[in-house]
Amino acid sequence: MTAQYLTAQQETRPTAATKPVRWAADAVATMREGARVRLDYSAQSLWRVDRVIEEIRREEAPYAAVESVLRGFGAYAGEVIVRQTGAEWWTAGGDHWVRTPDGRLWDPIDEARRCFGGQGSLRLLCRDATAPAG
Known part of the structure; x- marks a missing residue:
């Protein structure tokens, strides 16, 4: 979970x-x-989202078929972070990030893609983004 x-x-x-x-x-x-x-x-709802993404992954759905769903889940996780921390959405070059008040930048949409690949967690991204920097 890296800031960008x-x-x-x-x-x-x-x-x-x-x-x-x-x-x-x-x-x-x-x-x-x-x-x-x-x-x-x-x-807490991000537990459910992580489980749904895991189910989609286990069904071996092609990425192209679920790309917009993953984008929506990532945006949802970003909105959870925005609402919990007072963060803001930022965009550049067609990509979207969340900037938390401490200046860190997070990419929840990419994290949703990583979840689909078995490498990420929207719940953990939210935990990290809402924790104090340090």
């Missing part, structure tokens, strides 16, 4: 947040309607 650093072309909320907030809301609606799983933007 951005280049000069950065946008802050609300512009940078528009897409990830929508992606997160879409993930919440899809999980509620399709899987009957309620996501409430709590850190």
Whole structure:
């Protein structure tokens, strides 16, 4: 779980947040309607998201078929961090990051992709992002 650093072309909320907030809301609606799983933007809900990604991975779904779902889960995790810490969404070059008030940058959308590859955890990313730097 590493913080990332951005280049000069950065946008802050609300512009940078528009897409990830929508992606997160879409993930919440899809999980509620399709899987009957309620996501409430709590850190605890990320346990469920990690489990769902693990189930998708075990089913060996092709990445192209689940790319937008993973993006939504990553955006959802980012919104959990934003809501818990007062962080902001940042964007550059089409990528989106969360910048926590201590200045660290996190890439929850990439972390969702890493989860799908068996290497990451949105729950642990949130834990690290909400913990004091140091």
